[in-house]
Amino acid sequence: MQxxxxxxxxxxxxxxRAILGSLESSKITLTEVHRFENQMQYINGHFFWNVFSLFNELKTGLKKCVQDLGIQPDSIGVDTWGVDFVHLNKEGMIASLPFAYRDSRTESSMDDLFQIISKEEVYLKTGIQFMQFNSLFQLYSMVKEKASILDVTDKILFMPDALNYLFSGVAKTEFSIASTSQMIVPGKNEWQLPIIEKAGIPMSILTEIVDPGTKIGFIKDDVAEETGSNPVPVIAVAGHDTASAIAAVPAKGRNYAYISSGTWSLMGIESDQPLISEKTLEMNYTNEGGVEGTTRFLKNIMGMWLIQECRRxxxxxxxxxxxxxxxxxxxxxxxxxxxNPDDASFLNPGNMPKAIVEFCKKTNQGTPSTHAEIIRCVYDSLALKYRYTLDQIKTVSDQPIEKIHIIGGGANxxxxxxxxxxxxxxDVLAGPTEATATGNILLQAKAMGALHSLDEMREVVRNSFEVITFTPQKELNWEKAYLNFVNLVE
Incomplete structure (x- = not known):
């Protein structure tokens, strides 16, 4: 096999990271080519992403692959976090640094929009979990404030689409990343125009939505010259990192739940169709786009963010x-x-340990006084949140859940x-840890004809990575703890 x-x-x-995936005989090996930091930039009271610096790092990754490793990739693909976007002006130039989703400017934007469109209508037409930083609310905050950036905006592109654009010069919107915006028809490559119109967002700034695994163009001549690469195809992989990660779950069939564990814990099931009802609205669950027309029915849970911020x-x-x-x-x-890991006080508190202590005091639990107690509090709370989320999913889906696959860095x-x-x-099956990069790579392989289906992609994952199984133990009184946890979140 080639x-x-x-x-x-x-x-x-x-x-x-830039990760090279080498596919041979239905097995994949990964090589880390380049790693770099990404941090929100705090400028004039707001948080931004430095998209220009990120693009330079990606070009460095391509250059290292070609020149240092001596390997010419068959294609490239980009995945990132969701919701955030770049503004292009009429000349096709990036008009400003993109806002970061943790910026505080959207704190009231959900309630403001619900004065115009009911919460129920927004959810039933989009199927997306309400979070103040969803693209719909970011854009509405700009409309409401009459932000001057909208006057010069010809197109918006979500972060992976913007980086694809910088590589190729082609402006397209990939389905899975678009689905995080709360602006598309659930399960379809269509913008939800009635919601967008009512929010006052100009429809002209939106671009065509394409399926994950679409070849959108080739790297531009200047990028090829700078990096020493051939003009290779740019693939719109599942641009939302969670969608790429779920494509690399080493499962057979659908009788499982997944947790994509990292800064966020994305927990849910893979469904053939969106699950949208008054009940899922009440529970605030999301229906995001997946690979081959699947829907990722899931809950966004603030995951290792709490531990990361304590460490910081x-x-x-x-x-x-x-x-x-x-x-x-x-x-x-x-x-x-x-x-409750999803309490609003933990979104971006500045001092996470203090926020955790204040939550415990406010809920009459006393005061955790040591680092050990705070860390244990977070880990116990996350495990109980996963149980709570699993119980909720079972109330709206008949799909049997026999095991949980944990993928991403948290699988370690x-x-x-x-x-x-x-x-x-x-049973919890942990691995692969590099699920997002693996899914990205396998979608490129599918786009280039080296693989032919999601099932075949997952077979490659099973052939290539070790999975560790954790079996339930009954040493602790989880039922009592769970009842206490439920009282905190309901």
């Missing part, structure tokens, strides 16, 4: 490794303190994986 090489650019909210807050006092934080958590009693956290198995009573 050996193929595909270069994935996988960008998260804190770092980015303590770094002057003690620069913990991730494993040291886990070991600390094991030294204290479980369930002494619990939080054996402690949390075991807690999740214990809390839910289900």
């Amino acid at each position: 050996k193929h090489h595909f270069l994935a650019f996988d960008l998260g909210a804190s770092s980015g 807050a303590w770094e002057d006092e003690k620069n913990y490794t991730w494993d040291e934080m886990v070991q600390l958590a094991k030294t204290v009693d479980p369930f002494k303190y619990l939080v 956290n054996h402690f949390l994986n075991q807690l999740t198995a214990d809390a839910t009573g289900l």
